[in-house]
Amino acid sequence: AGNYDTCLQYLSCLQEINKDDYKIVLNIAVAEFCKSNQTTTDNLKQTLNQLKNQVHSAVEEMDGLDDVENSMLYYNQAVVLYHLRQYTEAIIIGEKLYQFIEPF
Numbered sequence: 001a002g003n004y005d006t007c008l009q010y011l012s013c014l015q016e017i018n019k020d021d022y023k024i025v026l027n028i029a030v031a032e033f034c035k036s037n038q039t040t041t042d043n044l045k046q047t048l049n050q051l052k053n054q055v056h057s058a059v060e061e062m063d064g065l066d067d068v069e070n071s072m073l074y075y076n077q078a079v080v081l082y083h084l085r086q087y088t089e090a091i092i093i094g095e096k097l098y099q100f101i102e103p104f
Contacts, residue, residue, distance in 0.1 A: 004035035022051050023072070030076060038083055045080045048073055071100055 008031050015024045029047040033040055052073055074093050081090035 004031050007031045008035070022054055026051055026072060026076065033080075041080050041083045044076070045084070048077045048080060052077075071097055 008028060011024055011028045011031065015021075015028070018024060025047065029044050033044040055070060055073070074097055078090045078093040078097070081087075081093070
């Protein structure tokens, strides 16, 4: 727990192999966010917005969203909004994501 430098090194190696995989960029952004003790919310929020644009998704389109990979972007966006104390926006995203949880 808390070994973010090693994590970032491995992610960097993966990124060299898979340059176009946005999930690696997402994981790098989350690892850097955690490494900073959740103080770089603006950087994480900016990266998440760039990734959402890259995969052509928007919160308004989430009603048709059934892709787990896109759901990860929205989940992380909700976490950032929570840390920014934008609770209403975080809840809106969380409620839309809840639709995609498979019933047990």
